[in-house]
Amino acid sequence: MSYCCRRLLSVFPASRFPVWLRCIAVFGLLWLNVGGSFGAVHEPASARQSSARFVRVSRHVAPAAKRTSKAKAHSSGHAKKTTTGKARRRVAHKRKLQTSFERPMHVSQLKTKHRRQMARNAREPRAGRRPANAAAQRHARTVTAARANAHSPAHAPLRLLARCGYTPKSRALLRAKAVYVVDERTQTVLAEKQAERIMPIASVSKLMTAVVSLDTQHALNAPLDVTDQDRDYDKFTGSRLSVGSRLSRHDMLHIALMSSENRAAAALSRDYAGGRPSFVAAMNAKARVLGMRNTSFVNGTGLSPANVSTARDLSRLVAAASRYPLIRAYSTDRAQVVRPGGRHAQLSYVNSNALVRGGDRSIVLQKTGFINEAGHCVVVRMMVHGRPVDIVVLGAPGPHDHIADVARISRWLRCSLR
Known part of the structure; x- marks a missing residue:
């Protein structure tokens, strides 16, 4: 602010402008500076959301790499702040809006996604890796079928009555x-x-x-x-x-x-x-x-x-x-x-x-x-x-x-x- 005052006094030299006019100019500048700060601090939530939407939409026209990183940072930061059910739904809706504006992923991103999917598949159990559990499951199905057939007249044990x-x-x-x-x-x-x-x-x-x-x-x-x-x-x-x-x-x-x-x-x-x-x-x-x-x-x-x-x-x-x-x-x-x-x-x-x-x-x-x-x-x-x-x-x-x-x-x- 002192820098602005010095610039203003330099614009209004004492040789040409009287002292009282120069004082009015300084007080006016101070008033404008204080009012702007107060308005920024007490800005309504709706205005901040509007500005956030404007910033988010503007981000979608950025390059793909910057846009993805900013979206992740924004969504992760916002998800930490929201704890209620409505807040979670809003975050999910915002993420959906973000992904709807995204361009096709780069080849490197596709390869990374593929590697992650392969790693998840490798961690998941397969039927051939646990024969004991598979045999147990087959035995359970057999026992269940036998119990069901035991109550069926068509599968009653053969015998002369x-x-x-x-x-x-x-x-x-x-x-x-x-x-x-x-x-x-x-x-x-x-x-x-x-x-x-x-x-x-x-x-x-x-x-x-x-x-x-x-x-x-x-x-x-x-x-x-x-x-x-x-x-x-x-x-x-x-x-x-x-x-x-x-x-x-x-x-x-x-x-x-x-x-x-x-x-x-x-x-x-x-x-x-x-x-x-x-x-x-x-x-x-x-x-x-x-x-x-x-x-x-x-x-x-x-x-x-x-x-x-x-x-x-x-x-x-x-x-x-x-x-x-x-x-x-x-x-x-x-x-x-x-x-x-x-x-x-x-x-x-x-x-x-x-x-x-x-x-x-x-x-x-x-x-x-x-x-x-x-x-x-x-x-x-x-x-x-x-x-x-x-x-x-x-x-x-x-x-x-x-x-x-x-x-x-x-x-x-x-x-x-x-």
Whole structure:
């Protein structure tokens, strides 16, 4: 201020201006200086905000680097002063206005942003870095799904129900010595009775004969003759297929599975590289592959009581034979006419299973068998509400007991597995 007064006195020299005029000029200058300072100190908040807006808008026309640094400094300083919710919203709105006026970032700024993002991604946990947590999460999801399914009727545990007639009293009505019922999809055992007992299996052996014959991949349309070697020298049973008859391998397999024709099965076992001993060895090797540890074969017909197995082992054979479409089709065919030549122009065969002959289409594979030592036997794959179930019945005493046992078990299944 003293400098301004000296300048003013120099402008008004004493030689030309009187003293009183010079004093008025000095006091006027002092008045203006004091009033301006007081107005700056007591400036209203609205005016300061208007000026701040003016300064902020003017900053947006500055170069990109200066504008970014000033905006950060302004926003950080203002954020420290504001603590209320409204103040935070105002700061967020101001930042939004600032970013709306910004120009595209420089290449160096983009690289810096990219490096920061990569560093954040590196610090974040990944699924492959913590297998224990991932396994725990999968286990938790499995447990949750299991708990949900436990309360769902569609996922209820498979079992035969008492309300469907499966009671200790009804189980005692099964006449067979050994019974085994298993759900094929889940391998759930639904019923069993002496399932590990080793017993003769009679013509159920023909299922393995069919499996080994198809595995050789011989031409099924090729003819096959019945010779004297195909006679039954174990039980001395007769056959409608006389010696000298000629049928295709197709027909031999068909009547062996459907009607349990012994000479047809014997001809198939003889028609093998190495003869019948090699065929029997292949049958036993296949049994080992399928896990049938308590099973043994000595011929392809099952007429020998030395062909033995268990109900549990035979369920494995049923599962393996079901993979062959021809075995499924031929074993469940109701009737077949063959033309062996010779004195018989044609022969009519029917299915040996009374349930199949009666039109039970739920049976998709079956094989019956009987010799005195084995009793009456049958194995069945049955579709119960779209679910494959294997039934093995061995050692039934009467000629109809094995079929009656299967019919009773099928009623339990249809009611229980809804």
